[in-house]
Amino acid sequence: MQRPVFAANWKMHNGPSDARAFLRSFLTHNARRTDRQVIFFPPAISVTTVREMIRERTDILLGVQNIHWEDKGAFTGELSAGMARDAGATVALVGHSERRHVFGERDEETGKKVKAAVRAGLSPMLCVGETLAEREQGRTEEVVLRQLRAGTAEIEPSQMVGMLVAYEPVWAIGTGKTATPGDASVIHAVIRAELAGMVGERAKGIPICYGGSVNRGTAASLLEAGDVDGLLVGGASLDSEGWSSIVRT
């Protein structure tokens, strides 16, 4: 397995002052490590601050939580992939469940955003996951595969190497309910097989992270599950000490 990914999705938390305080503590307690990949997804307003704080820490990556698919234009409130790259981000979340379910983002928009990310030199982290109703209807695989195909529809297979995928069941996000390692492993294997159909052997190099109420108590067992290459963590990444202990899993 490649080195595990530990991604912190801060959502709408940690403005510049809080981000600075968080990182001052986190960086003091977490020396550089080459055996894991840490990524921070701060809110856009804090990207520059985080960039400055991690300037010496080339082992840590910086990402944005959302991008628009156009390079520029009259899109008030939006952020282009090129701007994110210019600000020092190298990764972009695409299709996070809150984007899909709170802001109505559609499958085809995720495809355009993934393409925009690749065009700007960002690694997209495409998020997929079923709702509780879809799971109860036995539609988990169908939904996840539909989202995966739509999210990668506008890029070439060769451009998929360098992207990341996050499986985040919607019913597990921010709810305290985590998929069991076994549940996660089953869906991760489905995703891996689909990726292999697209890019062959190189699918092994596309990290598939699990997300949804991960905490320091569940991180280790999830990471040990088959085809789980990393974790995308929301709530439990907001406390520097708790996040440090997850990163040390």
Ligand code: PGA
């Ligand atoms: P959570 O969020 O860990 O708070 O469930 C995960 C995410 O939304 O990426």
